[in-house]
Amino acid sequence: MPNSHPYRGCPDYQFWRKEPAIQEPRAFDPVVSPAFHIAPDDAVVTAGSCFAQHVARYLASNGFNFLVTERLNSAFDPKFAAEFNYGLFPARYGNLYTARQLRQLIERAYGMFGPVCDTWAASDGSVVDPFRPQIQPGGFICAEELALDRAVHLAAVRKAFEKMKVFVFTLGLTETWMDRRDGAVYPLAPGVAGGEFDPEIHVFHNFTVEETVADMQASIDFIRTRNPGVRIILTVSPVPLNATAVDRHVFTSTTYSKAVLRVAAEEICQRNKECDYFPSYEIITSPYARGQYYADDCREVRPExxxxxMSTFLRHYAETGARTVTRQTKSSTSPTSTVPEAPSVEKLLQVLCDEEAIDNE
Structure with a gap:
């Protein structure tokens, strides 16, 4: 009779060699037991890195109630909505790469933090929002216009966080640039897309697991004081760093960053009820995928x-069960969504990722 041991009788998904994706990569499904489901009328808010834009668009296109609280003023032609980045996220906050960015967005929205520097000058004379440096094509005409836009924006942030039933946040980076004077963090280093870099004021910082957990937990705690019933899904972006400010290879910095974010997400999910980790990072980067999900630049994620x-997400989180994902096309939008039409997934990422602006030339 075989000896008894702790692994005897465990399900197949706990054993590498029994994974169906070894033979059929598309069969890979690492989700085991989601903590909750999302009903069609549950208001869903997404935020995070560039990859979070995919999540937002697919949810909107597959029958979910993708909440949009910041819309183009009705005085303007609706065709400008996409150009000015309305509908990519519920509010026009752009990429929130780090947990600290999310925390400070909340603090700014609720009047708990007023950064020392809240405008950057662009080379063409326009004004740029340091916390959304590429959200307004061509920049703002003046600081007053930016201030008015920001007031509308932060009101939309408050509305989104207070009305949402489900919050999906995609952790993207650990590297950031910070203002020494008050700790304000930016999605891009000053000088890349506005502003002027000053080593006496601006300092590089690479967040640790402990810092990421603290920032994420503070964000969740505050959100739940205003919205106690919100359910949360954390995920990690599979998109590698475009550039690193550390004197080492960008891939080594990428593995550090993703490891920190993955561990932090795990700890947060263990600490909090109705807070799940969804393995988008694992689906794209696993050996089972054999690298086929990355584009020719070995960085951007292919539509497949x-x-x-997203088909894995829908299978496990949609209240109605398994669904067939609607592939994103130029006319693929949801009746309940205000997300504007887009040419392609690849072009969206190319245009709307702040990090893409970083170069060494």
Whole structure:
């Protein structure tokens, strides 16, 4: 009779060699037991890195109630909505790469933090929002216009966080640039897309697991004081760093960053009820995928990879069960969504990722 041991009788998904994706990559599904489901009328808010834009668009296109609280003023032609980045996220906050960015967005929205520097000058004379440096094509005409836009924006942030039933946040980076004077963090280093870099004022910082957990937990705690019933899904972006400020290879910095974010997400999910980790990072980067989900630049995620991620998400989190993901096309929008039409997944990422602006030339 075989000896008894702790692994005897465990399900197949706990054993590498029994994974169906070894033979059929598309069969890879690492989700085991989601903590909750999302009903069609549950208001869903997304935020985070560039990859979070995929999540937002697919949810909107597949029958979810993708909440949009910041819309283009009705005085303007609706065709400008996409150009000015309305509908990519519930509010026009752009990429929130780090947990500290999320925390400070909340603090700014609720009047708990007023940064020392809240405007950057662009080379063409326009004014840029340091916390959304590429959200307004061509920049703002003046600081007053930016201030008015920001007031509308932060009101939309408050509305989104207070009305949402489900919050999906995609952790993207650990590297950031910070203002020494008050600790304000930016999605881009000053000088890349506005502003002027000053080493006496601006300092690089690479967040640790402990810092990421603290920032994420503070964000969740505050959100739940205003919205106690919100359910949370954390995920990690599979998109590698475009550039690193550390004197080492960008891939080594990428593995550090993703490891920190993955561990932090795990700890947060263990600490909090109705807070799940969804493995989008694992689906794209696993050996089972054999690298087929990355584009020719070995960085951007192909539409097929996004579809695998989102079909897995829908299978486990949609209240109605398994669904077939609607592939994103130029006319693929949801009747309940205000997300504007887009040419392609690849072009969206190319245009709307702040990090893409970083170069060494």
């Amino acid at each position: 990879g996004v579809e695998h991620v």
